[in-house]
Amino acid sequence: MSDAPRQLSLNLFLHPAGHHEAAWRHPSSSPDRIYDADYYVQLAQRAEAAKLDAVFFADGPVLHRGVEFNSVGHPEPILTLATIAAHTERIGLIATASTTFYEPYNLARLFATLDHLSHGRAGWNIVTTAAADAAANFGLDAHPDPEVRYARADEFLRAATRLWDSWEDDAILLDREAGRYADPSKIHAVEFAGEHVRVAGPLNVKRSPQGHPVLVQAGASNAGRDFAARWAEAIFTAHQRLEDAQAFYADIKAGAHRHGRRAEQVKILPGISPFIGSTEAEARILERELNELTVPEYGLRQLGTLAGVDLTGLELDAPVPLEIFSGAGDVTDNARSRLQVVAGIVERERPTTRELLHRLAGARGHRVVAGTPEQVADTIEEWFTRGAADGFNVMPPALPAGLDAFVDHVVPILQARGLFRTEYTGTTLRDHLGLGRPANRYTRERAEAELVGAGAGAEGGVR
Amino acid sequence: MSDAPRQLSLNLFLHPAGHHEAAWRHPSSSPDRIYDADYYVQLAQRAEAAKLDAVFFADGPVLHRGVEFNSVGHPEPILTLATIAAHTERIGLIATASTTFYEPYNLARLFATLDHLSHGRAGWNIVTTAAADAAANFGLDAHPDPEVRYARADEFLRAATRLWDSWEDDAILLDREAGRYADPSKIHAVEFAGEHVRVAGPLNVKRSPQGHPVLVQAGASNAGRDFAARWAEAIFTAHQRLEDAQAFYADIKAGAHRHGRRAEQVKILPGISPFIGSTEAEARILERELNELTVPEYGLRQLGTLAGVDLTGLELDAPVPLEIFSGAGDVTDNARSRLQVVAGIVERERPTTRELLHRLAGARGHRVVAGTPEQVADTIEEWFTRGAADGFNVMPPALPAGLDAFVDHVVPILQARGLFRTEYTGTTLRDHLGLGRPANRYTRERAEAELVGAGAGAEGGVR
Numbered sequence: 001m002s003d004a005p006r007q008l009s010l011n012l013f014l015h016p017a018g019h020h021e022a023a024w025r026h027p028s029s030s031p032d033r034i035y036d037a038d039y040y041v042q043l044a045q046r047a048e049a050a051k052l053d054a055v056f057f058a059d060g061p062v063l064h065r066g067v068e069f070n071s072v073g074h075p076e077p078i079l080t081l082a083t084i085a086a087h088t089e090r091i092g093l094i095a096t097a098s099t100t101f102y103e104p105y106n107l108a109r110l111f112a113t114l115d116h117l118s119h120g121r122a123g124w125n126i127v128t129t130a131a132a133d134a135a136a137n138f139g140l141d142a143h144p145d146p147e148v149r150y151a152r153a154d155e156f157l158r159a160a161t162r163l164w165d166s167w168e169d170d171a172i173l174l175d176r177e178a179g180r181y182a183d184p185s186k187i188h189a190v191e192f193a194g195e196h197v198r199v200a201g202p203l204n205v206k207r208s209p210q211g212h213p214v215l216v217q218a219g220a221s222n223a224g225r226d227f228a229a230r231w232a233e234a235i236f237t238a239h240q241r242l243e244d245a246q247a248f249y250a251d252i253k254a255g256a257h258r259h260g261r262r263a264e265q266v267k268i269l270p271g272i273s274p275f276i277g278s279t280e281a282e283a284r285i286l287e288r289e290l291n292e293l294t295v296p297e298y299g300l301r302q303l304g305t306l307a308g309v310d311l312t313g314l315e316l317d318a319p320v321p322l323e324i325f326s327g328a329g330d331v332t333d334n335a336r337s338r339l340q341v342v343a344g345i346v347e348r349e350r351p352t353t354r355e356l357l358h359r360l361a362g363a364r365g366h367r368v369v370a371g372t373p374e375q376v377a378d379t380i381e382e383w384f385t386r387g388a389a390d391g392f393n394v395m396p397p398a399l400p401a402g403l404d405a406f407v408d409h410v411v412p413i414l415q416a417r418g419l420f421r422t423e424y425t426g427t428t429l430r431d432h433l434g435l436g437r438p439a440n441r442y443t444r445e446r447a448e449a450e451l452v453g454a455g456a457g458a459e460g461g462v463r
Numbered sequence: 464m465s466d467a468p469r470q471l472s473l474n475l476f477l478h479p480a481g482h483h484e485a486a487w488r489h490p491s492s493s494p495d496r497i498y499d500a501d502y503y504v505q506l507a508q509r510a511e512a513a514k515l516d517a518v519f520f521a522d523g524p525v526l527h528r529g530v531e532f533n534s535v536g537h538p539e540p541i542l543t544l545a546t547i548a549a550h551t552e553r554i555g556l557i558a559t560a561s562t563t564f565y566e567p568y569n570l571a572r573l574f575a576t577l578d579h580l581s582h583g584r585a586g587w588n589i590v591t592t593a594a595a596d597a598a599a600n601f602g603l604d605a606h607p608d609p610e611v612r613y614a615r616a617d618e619f620l621r622a623a624t625r626l627w628d629s630w631e632d633d634a635i636l637l638d639r640e641a642g643r644y645a646d647p648s649k650i651h652a653v654e655f656a657g658e659h660v661r662v663a664g665p666l667n668v669k670r671s672p673q674g675h676p677v678l679v680q681a682g683a684s685n686a687g688r689d690f691a692a693r694w695a696e697a698i699f700t701a702h703q704r705l706e707d708a709q710a711f712y713a714d715i716k717a718g719a720h721r722h723g724r725r726a727e728q729v730k731i732l733p734g735i736s737p738f739i740g741s742t743e744a745e746a747r748i749l750e751r752e753l754n755e756l757t758v759p760e761y762g763l764r765q766l767g768t769l770a771g772v773d774l775t776g777l778e779l780d781a782p783v784p785l786e787i788f789s790g791a792g793d794v795t796d797n798a799r800s801r802l803q804v805v806a807g808i809v810e811r812e813r814p815t816t817r818e819l820l821h822r823l824a825g826a827r828g829h830r831v832v833a834g835t836p837e838q839v840a841d842t843i844e845e846w847f848t849r850g851a852a853d854g855f856n857v858m859p860p861a862l863p864a865g866l867d868a869f870v871d872h873v874v875p876i877l878q879a880r881g882l883f884r885t886e887y888t889g890t891t892l893r894d895h896l897g898l899g900r901p902a903n904r905y906t907r908e909r910a911e912a913e914l915v916g917a918g919a920g921a922e923g924g925v926r
Contacts, residue, residue, distance in 0.1 A: 025639045032637060035669060037549065037580040061568055063667040067645045073630075073667050076576040082542045083580050086500065086549035102569060105524055105600040113539040117500040117546050136663035137568040167536075174495060176488045179758045182530045200599035204526040204536050206498060295642045 008384055008420045009234070009267055009391025009433055010411070011054045011094065012047040014040060016074045018398035019273050021302075021361040022293035024071040028401030031071045037083045040075075043400055044084040047091055050407035051421050053432040054092030054123060056216075056236070056393060057081060061101045062134035065305065069298035078110050085118035092429030094123035094216055099153040101129060101138050104199050107156075108163040111213045112205045120209030120428035125216040125236070128153050128224075148196075150223040155194035157215070157231050162190035164212045165440045166202035188442045211438045214429050221337050229255025233435050234267040236393050238366045240341060245270055245388035267433055270383065271366030273395040274376045276405040283370040290397055291358035299357035306339055316354040320346050341365050363395045373409035380410075381419060471847055471883045472697070472730055472854025472896055473874070474517045474557065475510040477503065479537045481861035482736050484765075484824040485756035487534040491864030494534050500546045503538075506863055507547040510554055513870035514884050516895040517555030517586060519679075519699070519856060520544060524564045525597040528768070532761035541573050548581035555892030557586035557679055562619040563612050564592060564601050567662050571626040574676045575668045583672030583891035588679040588699070591616050591687075611659075613686040618657035620678070620694050625653035627675045628903045629665035651905045674901045677892050684800050692718025696898050697730040699856050701829045703804060708733055708851035730896055733846065734829030736858040737839045739868040746833040753860055754821035762820035769802055779817040783809045804828050826858045836872035843873075844882060 016034035017024035024031035033039035044055045057077035064072045077095035085093055093114065097107055107124075115122035128149035135143040144152070171186035190201030217224065217232035228235050229252055239245035253263040275290075277283030296316055304311035307324050314321075325343040345351070345359060362368035369379050383389040396402025414420040430437055479497035480487035487494035496502035507518045520540035527535045540558035548556055556577065560570055570587075578585035591612035598606040607615070634649035653664030680687070680695035691698050692715055702708035716726040738753075740746030759779055767774035770787050777784075788806040808814070808822060825831035832842050846852040859865025877883040893900055 022642075024637075024644060025642060031639075031644075035579045041549070061572070061667070063650070063665050067650055068647045069642060069644060071644050073669055075579055075668060076572050079542060079545045079573060079576045079580060082545040083549045086504070086546045101566065103564065103566070103601055106565060106569075109524070109539050110542060113542045116498045116538055117542060133663070136661075138566055139661035174487075176494075179485075179488060179532060179756070181487060181494075181532060181534050184531045187526070187530055198599075198602035200596070202526050204524070205538060206536055293642070 005418060007434075008380070008414060009053045009269060010414075010420065011056045011092075011269065011391070011393045012043065012052055012403060013236075013271065013393045013395045014043060014055050014057045015395065015399070017071045018402055019363045019366075019395040020290045020397040021070055021298065021364075022290050022295070023398040025293040026290055026398050029398040030400065034071060034074055037080070040080050041084055041087045043403060044088050044091055046400070046403055046407055048088050050411045051424055052091060052394075052407075052411075053391070054094050054121075054429055055081070055084065056094040056123075056125065057096060058125070059096040059098075060127070060129055060131050060134060061098060061137055062129075062131050064131065066298050066301060069295040078114060081122075082114055082117055085114070085121065090121070090424045090427060090432075092121045092123055092214070092432055093118055094125050094214070094429075096125040096127055096218075098127050098129040098134075099156040100144060100149050101134060104156050104159045104197055105163065105201075105203070108160040108203055109205060111160075112164060112203060112208045115208035115210050115213050116205070120430070122208070122210065123214035123216050123234070123429050125218060126153065126157070126227075126231070127218060146221060146223045150227050152196035153227055154230070155192075155197040158194070159190065159192040159197050159199045161212055161438075162192055162441065163199065163201050163203040164207065165442055166190050167206045168440050168443045169207050169211075172206060186442070207440065210428050210430050211440065214433060214435060225252065225255065228252060229261075229266075230259045232266060234269055234433060237268060237270050238338070238341060238364075239270050239388070240345060240365075240367055242383060242386065242388050244344075245383060246386065249388055265435065267390040267435075269391045269393045270389050271363060271393045271395050272380070273363035273366055273368045273397055274402070274406060274410065275368070275370035275397055276373055276376060276402075276409060277370070278372065280371045280375065283372065287362075287368070287370045287397075291361060294357060294361045296354065296357060299361060300353075303342075303357065303360065306342070314353050316357075317352050319350055320353050320356050322346065338365050362397065366395055368397075373405075373413055376406075376410050377413040377417070380414065381417065384419065468881055470897075471843070471877060472516045472732060473877075473883065474519045474555075474732065474854070474856045475506065475515055475866060476699075476734065476856045476858045477506060477518050477520045478858065478862070480534045481865055482826045482829075482858040483753045483860040484533055484761065484827075485753050485758075486861040488756040489753055489861050492861040493863065497534060497537055500543070503543050504547055504550045506866060507551050507554055509863070509866055509870055511551050513874045514887055515554060515857075515870075515874075516854070517557050517584075517892055518544070518547065519557040519586075519588065520559060521588070522559040522561075523590070523592055523594050523597060524561055524600055525592075525594050527594065529761050529764060532758045541577060544585075545577055545580055548577070548584065553584070553887045553890060553895075555584045555586055555677070555895055556581055557588050557677070557892075559588040559590055559681075561590050561592040561597075562616040563607060564597060567619050567622045567660055568626065568664075568666070571623040571666055572668060574623075575627060575666060575671045578671035578673050578676050579668065583893070585671070585673065586677035586679050586697070586892050588681060589616065589620070589690075589694070590681060609684060609686045613690050615659035616690055617693070618655075618660040621657070622653065622655040622660050622662045624675055624901075625655055625904065626662065626664055626666040627670065628905055629653050630669045631903050631906045632670050632674075635669060649905070670903065673891050673893050674903065677896060677898060688715065688718065691715060692724075692729070693722045695729060697732055697896060700731060700733050701801070701804065701827075702733050702851070703808065703828075703830055705846060705849065705851055707807075708846060709849065712851055728898065730853040730898075731851075732854045732856045733852050734826060734856045734858050735843070736826035736829055736831045736860055737865070737869060737873065738831070738833035738860055739836055739839060739865075739872060740833070741835065743834045743838065746835065750825075750831070750833045750860075754824060757820060757824045759817065759820060762824060763816075766805075766820065766823065769805070777816050779820075780815050782813055783816050783819050785809065801828050825860065829858055831860075836868075836876055839869075839873050840876040840880070843877065844880065847882065 017029040017031040081093040132143035168186040218236040275287040480492040480494040544556040595606035631649040681699040
C-alpha cells in the first residue's frame, strides 16, 4: 500500500450507439458507424486522452431480440479491442467472453494474445451468458442452469490460469549460439481434468506481460457473487441507490476476504449513465429527448422478457401493476436480481408504465443521473468516499456526444478534486487499477520445492 | 472474364522467425520480436508496399513439439491480423482456424468481424487440425479420424455460410424518424442441424463487406482434396516438382468442375521458399548457412514423428534407410501425403540423412529454391504459365530479411514481365484474387420465390 490518496477507477463502457435504448435515433449518436473500426478507435482515443483506466465492451453469443427497434448486433469485442490496441498506448482493454460457450484453450489463447499485442492492457469480463437462446447457437437443447454454468466457469478459470502460467516467465532462452530456444523444464503441461473442462496444455503462446489478463466479472446473482469473490479483480455492478451499493460493496469485500484475498484486490465499479448539461434543466431536457424517442412496443417486450410475462398492450399511462413482479417463476437467477432492482423502483416510486419504461431505457437498470458536471462529480465522489464504489463504469447515453461531455466537463472536476489521475503512472491495466502481477504457479511450486530441499516438487516440464 | 492478362497471386506466409527451422538462430531474423505487434505490422506493410494479395498466418491449437530447439509458439492469428488491419489499407488478411476445435457461431463471428474491421480483407484458412495431441486440449480422449473431421468441417462450412448470410445486405433500415432500425423479415434464423454441428442463428453481426471471407484450404489428403474442391476459393499446397504440381492443379480444377464451380473460382497457390542472392553461389551460401544451424536431434525427431518411427541415433552421414517409409502404419492421412513427398525425394536422390534433414529444414516439405532474383522469377513464371500454379504462398527462409529480398528484387521482375500488378485495382481480398462476392442465399431464395409467383418460398425473418 502506498501513501498516495485513493484514486477513482473510470472505464468507458462502449456500447454501439450509446447506452440509452433510443440512442441510435438521436442526432448526437452515429449508428451508421457501429461496424467501423475508426469509430471505436476514436472513442478509445478520447477516453485515453482523459486518462481513463480502460474501455470495456459487453457481448453475448446471440442476437438479442428487438433488432427491429434498436441497434443490436455489433463487432466481436476481442478483435475490436485488438484494433483499438494498435492505435492507443496506455488505456486498458476489457472484452466480454462467455465461459459457457467458449473452449478454455481457445479463449486463454485469445486473451494472452491481446495482452501481448497491447503490451499488458488486456482484461477479460467473465460471463456465463444468461441469455437462454444462446444455447441453440451451440447445439444445446436447453440452456445450462446457473449452478452448472458457474461450476463450469470455476473450472474454466482454474484451467485458464494454469494455461497462462504454463510458460514460466524465463522459459525462453533465445540462445542462438547453443541452438536452445527454450528451457523445456520451464514449459508445463497443465493436465487439468474437471467435471466440465479438461485441458492438457501447455498453451502455445508465452506468458503475457500481465501474467494473467485482469479478471473482471459482472454477474450479481448469488452464484455470481461467490464466483466474483473468488476470482474477480474488478466487478461491474448495477445499483440505483447508495445503500444498496454499500451493502453489495461490503458483501463482496467480505467474500473476497473469506477466499483469502485483500479487499483492495477487488475493485467494485457500478455503472453510471450521466446526462450532462450546463444546467440541471438542460441535462433533463436531453434525458427527455431520448426518452421520447423510445418505442414503447420494444420497452414492453424487454420488460416482459425480464419478468417472464407477456406485457403486450399494457396501458402506458396507468401505474405499473405490481403483480407483474409476483409471478416471475421461470426467469434466470441473473434476471431475478435485475428484476428485484426494477421491483424496488416500482414499489418506492409507483410510476406509470411509460415512466418506468423511460427509467429502464436509460441504461438497462444501471443508475442514470442528470445534472451539471459538478452534480455528476458530486454523485461520483459521494459513492466513492462512502463505501459504495472504487470507481465507475461510465455508460454515456449516446456516443460519441455523451463521452465528450463526460471527459470534457466531469473528468477535469474529478482531477481538480484530487480523485482522479492527471497522467498515467504505469503502462499496464494492472498498473492503472493498482493490481499486482500474479506470480507464476509453477515457478512458485519450484521455489517451494527447493525450500523443502528435495527439489522434486515442481511438476516436470514438457517438450 | 476480362481480357486483361492473367495475373499472379502472391501471399506472404508469416511464420514467426521465418520458414527455415533454424531461422531464429540466423542474424537475419528477429526472434526477440515474435510477440510484438509492430513486428507483424511492419512485415505486412512491406508486403502491401509490394502489392501482394495477402498475408497468411498458420496456426494450430497445440504447442508443437520441439520448443527446446525451435521458436514455436506465437500470437493467435485472427487477433494479430486485426492489429495489422489497423495499420494497412489494402492487403488481404488470411488467418488459420480449426473447424474441429472451434464452435461455428464463435468463429463465424470472428471472421465476419475481421472482415468488417478491415473493410473486406478477411480470409479464413480452413484446417481440421492434423496434430493428434490437440485433442487433449479440448477434453477429447482421442483425436477424431480424418473422415469425422472432414464431415464436421463440411457441416461447419454449411452452417457458417448460412450465418454470414443471416442478415441480408439491406436488412438495416436505420430509419431514425420511424424508429425502425432493421427489417426483421431480412434477418434470418439459420436453423442448421447436422450430425456434428447445430446452430440456430441469426449471427449477431450484420453481413460483412465481402459477404463471406475468402475460403482458403491447405489439406492435401484425399479427404482434404474433396473438401477443397467443394469449398475452397484458394488452396495452399506443397509440391517439389512441376509435374506433381501440374497433376494436383488439374485434379483440383476438375474436382471443382464436378461441384459445379468454374476453374477460375479456385486459385492454386503452392508454397515457395526462396533463398535469394546476387549470384546463385551467394544464394546457396545463405542456404548452407541456415542448414548448418539446424539441430539434428530436432530434425530427426520431426522426421520420426512424420514417419511414425523412432529415428533417435540414426547415422547422419549414411544414406537414408528406405525402410523408414515402409512401415508408416499409424500416421494420419495428412502425414501420409507429406510422407509421400519425402519418400519421393529419398527414392529419386538417395541423400544422406543429414542432406535430407537439411532439405526438410527449408520449409517443411514446401519447395525451396536458391538463386538470383531472375532465377526465382523464372521458376515462378514457369509454374504459373505451365498449369501448375495460379500464384504462390511466399515463405521467406528468415524474416524480415527474406521478405525484403523478395519484394525488393523478385517482385519488380515479375511486374516488369507483366505477370504481377503494380497497383491494387480493388479494395477487398476478393478483388485482389478476382473472386466474386457471394450472393446472399436468403435474398436469392426470396427472388426465386417471387419469380415462382407464390411469394411464400423465402424463409421468414426473425426478431
